[in-house]
Amino acid sequence: MYNPKLIHTFFDGFRTNIWIIVALLHGIIVPLTTDALTFNPILGAWLFSPHVGYPQPDYKKKCSNNLNGSAISLADAPIFFQVLILSLLNFFVATVYCYLQSFPIPVIVMKITHMGWLCNHGLPSIVNISLNATIRKEVFKVLKITKYRYLFTSSTAPMQSITANMSTPAPA
Numbered sequence: 001m002y003n004p005k006l007i008h009t010f011f012d013g014f015r016t017n018i019w020i021i022v023a024l025l026h027g028i029i030v031p032l033t034t035d036a037l038t039f040n041p042i043l044g045a046w047l048f049s050p051h052v053g054y055p056q057p058d059y060k061k062k063c064s065n066n067l068n069g070s071a072i073s074l075a076d077a078p079i080f081f082q083v084l085i086l087s088l089l090n091f092f093v094a095t096v097y098c099y100l101q102s103f104p105i106p107v108i109v110m111k112i113t114h115m116g117w118l119c120n121h122g123l124p125s126i127v128n129i130s131l132n133a134t135i136r137k138e139v140f141k142v143l144k145i146t147k148y149r150y151l152f153t154s155s156t157a158p159m160q161s162i163t164a165n166m167s168t169p170a171p172a
Contacts (some may be wrong), residue, residue, distance in 0.1 A: 034048075035048045038050040039145055078131050078132065081131060082127050082132065085123075086120075086123065086124055089119070089123060090115065090120055093113060093116040093117050095131060096109070098114065100115075
């Protein structure tokens with residue numbers, strides 16, 4: 001030991017219990033009163049705010065500049081539907097799983113729920129490929145698929161051309 005007299009001063013008799021109580025109180029109070037650390041893959045660090053490093057959209061500007069008054073812009077609608085489909089499937093399957101933990105259900109319902117849970121983990125890739133043009137284009141590029149690319153192409157004009165056409169006056 002470095003200094004037996006100092007160790008004896010701090011840890012003799014009941015003083016050891018005080019150190020244990022202080023450590024336990026710290027271990028209980030700190031996790032309950034602080035935010036949890038989350039891993040941020042952009043910065044490669046554990047941070048208290050999971051949004052650090054990600055671009056933050058200006059929702060007030062988006063809502064005030066919207067032409068038809070709806071909260072979701074035309075460009076954000078496919079992303080909204082992707083998230084909605086996957087979230088609803090996850091919600092329904094998780095709800096049935098919670099229900100079957102407490103109450104007896106028929107075997108067929110349990111099997112359907114289990115298949116739904118399996119689909120819940122495979123469906124995001126299918127939803128993203130079918131609804132997200134950027135992901136679809138990259139998947140086709142990686143798989144070197146050119147023959148059926150026309151089946152999934154969008155027939156709508158890009159947003160830039162729509163807004164450009166709206167800003168130019170009509171010919172007289």
